[in-house]
Amino acid sequence: MAAFTFSGIASGLDTATIVDQLVKIRRRPLDLEIADRDATQEKRDAFSTLETKLLPVRSALANLRAPTDVLVKTAATSDADVLAATAGTGAASGITTVNVTQLASASRATASTGLGDVTETVAGGAGTFAFTVGDGDVQTVNLTATTTLDELIDSINALNAGVTASAVNVGTPSAASYKLQIVANNTGTPSNIAVVNDGTSLGITATAGANAQFTIPGFTETIERASNTIGDVIPGVSIQLKQSNAAAEVTVGDDGEAVETKVQDFVDAFNDLVTFVNENSQIEEVDEDTLEAGPFVGNPTVRGVLDRLRTHIGTSITDTASGVTTLSQIGIATQQDGTLRFDAAAFATQFGSSPQGVSELFGGVGAGDGVGDLLHASITQLTQAGGLLPNVQSGLDEEIARADDAIDAGERAIDAFRADLEAQFVSLESTVGTIQAQGNFLLTQLQAIGRSAPSNRTVRS
Numbered sequence: 001m002a003a004f005t006f007s008g009i010a011s012g013l014d015t016a017t018i019v020d021q022l023v024k025i026r027r028r029p030l031d032l033e034i035a036d037r038d039a040t041q042e043k044r045d046a047f048s049t050l051e052t053k054l055l056p057v058r059s060a061l062a063n064l065r066a067p068t069d070v071l072v073k074t075a076a077t078s079d080a081d082v083l084a085a086t087a088g089t090g091a092a093s094g095i096t097t098v099n100v101t102q103l104a105s106a107s108r109a110t111a112s113t114g115l116g117d118v119t120e121t122v123a124g125g126a127g128t129f130a131f132t133v134g135d136g137d138v139q140t141v142n143l144t145a146t147t148t149l150d151e152l153i154d155s156i157n158a159l160n161a162g163v164t165a166s167a168v169n170v171g172t173p174s175a176a177s178y179k180l181q182i183v184a185n186n187t188g189t190p191s192n193i194a195v196v197n198d199g200t201s202l203g204i205t206a207t208a209g210a211n212a213q214f215t216i217p218g219f220t221e222t223i224e225r226a227s228n229t230i231g232d233v234i235p236g237v238s239i240q241l242k243q244s245n246a247a248a249e250v251t252v253g254d255d256g257e258a259v260e261t262k263v264q265d266f267v268d269a270f271n272d273l274v275t276f277v278n279e280n281s282q283i284e285e286v287d288e289d290t291l292e293a294g295p296f297v298g299n300p301t302v303r304g305v306l307d308r309l310r311t312h313i314g315t316s317i318t319d320t321a322s323g324v325t326t327l328s329q330i331g332i333a334t335q336q337d338g339t340l341r342f343d344a345a346a347f348a349t350q351f352g353s354s355p356q357g358v359s360e361l362f363g364g365v366g367a368g369d370g371v372g373d374l375l376h377a378s379i380t381q382l383t384q385a386g387g388l389l390p391n392v393q394s395g396l397d398e399e400i401a402r403a404d405d406a407i408d409a410g411e412r413a414i415d416a417f418r419a420d421l422e423a424q425f426v427s428l429e430s431t432v433g434t435i436q437a438q439g440n441f442l443l444t445q446l447q448a449i450g451r452s453a454p455s456n457r458t459v460r461s
Contacts, residue, residue, distance in 0.1 A: 015425040023418050030410040037403035039295070044396040046280050046295040050302065051382075051389045053273040057309075058379040060266035061362075065372045069262070070359035074255035075237055082248035084240040091236030091252050098239065099215045099247040104187035104228045107209035109195055111202035114177030118150040118167050122180075127199025131182070131206070133162045134190045143199050149178060152200070156182060163193060184209060188226025212241050254355045256348055264342055267332065270309075271339040277302055278337060301392055305382060306338065312374040313340070319365040324350060324357030327371060 063069050073087035083098060109131065115122075123143040129152065130140045139161040141152060149167055156165035162185050171177030180202055184191040193206045211224045216233075223233060228241040237252060280294040281302070296302045313334065316325045324330065331346030351358050364370035369377070382388050 015429065019418060019421045019425060022421055023414060026417055027410070027414050030407065030414060033403060033410065034407055037400060037407060040396055040400050040403065043295040043299075044393060044400060047389060047393050047396065049276065050273075050305070051393070053269075053276055054379050054383055054389075056269040057266065057273055058376055058383075060262065060269045061372045061376040061379075063262045064259075064266065064362040065370070065376060066363055067359045070259055070362060071355055072255040072258045073236065073252055074258070076251045076253075077248050078251075079246070079248040080242075082241075082243045082246045083250070084242065085250045085252075086238050087252050087255075088236050088238065091234075093253050095252075096234055096250045097217050097247060098241075098250060099217070100212075100241050100244050101215065101222070102210060102213040103241055103244045104212035104226060105210045106184045106187045107189075107192040107206060108184065109180075109182040109193045109204050109206040111180040111200075111204050113202045114170060114179045115149055116176055116178070118153075118178050119148050121145065121147060122149050122152050122200045122202055123147055124201060128197055129156075129199055129204070130196040131161075131163075132194045132196060133184060134192060136161065138196050140197075149180065152180065162186065162191060180204060182206075186226065187228065188212075190226050214241065254351070256351045256355075259351060259355075259358070260344055260347055263330070263332070263347060264344070267340045267342040274306065274338045274340075277306060301388070305388070308378055308382075309375060310334065310338070312371060312378060315371055315374060317361050317364065317368070317370055319360070319368060322354035322357040324354050324361050327361070330358055330361065 068089050073091040073093070075085035075087035075091070077083055077085050082100060123145060125145045127143045128140050129143060130138050132138055139156075139159045141155040141159070143152070153165045153167060156163065163182050164185060165180065165182045167178045168181050169176050169178050180200075182193060182204075184193055188209055188211045192208045195204055195206050198204045211226050212228050212230070213222050213224050215222055225233075229238065230241065231238040233239065234250065234252070237250065239250065277296060281296040281299075283291055283293045283297060286292050313327060313332075318325055327333075330350045331343030333341050333343070335341050360370060362370045362372035364373050380387075383390070
């Protein structure tokens with residue numbers, strides 16, 4: 001429908017302004033309803049963000065609830081050129097010296113005859129090349145008079161037998177000599193290659209692999225493993241041997257820095273949550289006459305959520321080892337604004353003296369809950385489907401939907417009211433215009449009559 005404008009040409013009134021002002025007065029209750037709807041939407045958005053900010057707190061706590069999360073071990077070596085070490089679950093603190101006498105190596109089969117190009121043939125006629133890897137089945141490649149070195153390599157690799165075949169140029173760029181090489185994918189004698197049948201003209205022979213060998217002072221046994229990566233000698237520790245005829249110490253201890261990082265992640269996530277709540281719980285002065293309240297001002301639900309979490313933070317876990325019972329003992333203290341302060345030095349001291357106690361503080365003792373368990377469970381209850389925060393948001397969504405319906409109806413009523421006013425003023429202007437036209441006509445007639453009437457004046461001579 002095309003819009004139109006009009007003004008009081010006939011009446012002299014600014015009818016457009018009059019309509020606008022009347023409509024403005026009429027829509028005041030609707031404007032208030034829109035403002036209320038917008039405030040509810042702001043509150044809905046704030047609750048959604050609140051729930052979002054609780055999730056990183058829960059994630060950080062999930063990394064502190066199990067003993068293996070807190071009793072983290074680290075392994076260091078006295079000579080990284082000799083061996084590397086990493087500690088995992090079950091590692092015990094201590095120092096172990098490893099004397100490496102032999103590194104594990106892979107078995108290989110090589111050709112004695114070289115070819116000028118990988119496209120040259122490897123057999124004089126039909127035959128087979130067969131081999132085994134360890135105690136595995138015989139692997140066979142069929143040969144013909146046209147089988148090239150490249151094709152033989154591809155066929156061996158296609159068997160997926162635990163070996164990798166390739167060509168190596170042992171000659172020069174101008175006088176190439178490509179020889180076949182087959183290398184076991186795994187080191188050690190269990191993966192030894194044995195040539196069962198060589199139907200090629202290459203002269204392929206195999207050499208055995210070797211197991212890693214090392215000793216540990218205090219034990220007379222020579223320890224032997226098929227791989228240079230060893231995870232079953234020092235419980236919970238993986239060792240990577242790098243150099244033979246050399247020794248290095250492996251030191252396993254508590255990784256306080258790793259745990260400190262996890263605790264700092266929890267503190268940072270909790271402080272981000274509290275800061276968000278504080279920022280949205282302020283009353284700010286917009287101007288001299290206007291104050292603006294944040295969406296959480298006076299909200300009991302938000303206050304209840306934080307009070308619940310702070311109660312857990314202040315909980316004393318009485319059954320922990322070494323008397324570590326509260327977060328304040330490991331350097332976590334609540335500040336005046338509700339955020340947490342983390343004293344890393346105090347944590348390092350306490351963790352260094354009682355890592356088990358710190359573990360039990362967060363993860364509990366036996367079936368009992370620790371601080372991490374309590375906080376994690378509460379946040380889960382608050383944020384899960386059917387929990388407090390989703391229910392609050394659902395209620396606000398329904399309130400917003402009802403307000404939107406009412407606002408839509410109100411806007412339609414306002415539009416109808418404006419249309420009615422415009423119609424009335426158009427009718428008024430038409431009526432006034434008609435009256436003005438009739439008046440002007442009568443005035444014109446009277447003036448004409450006056451001009452045509454005889455004069456009553458006497459002319460004297």
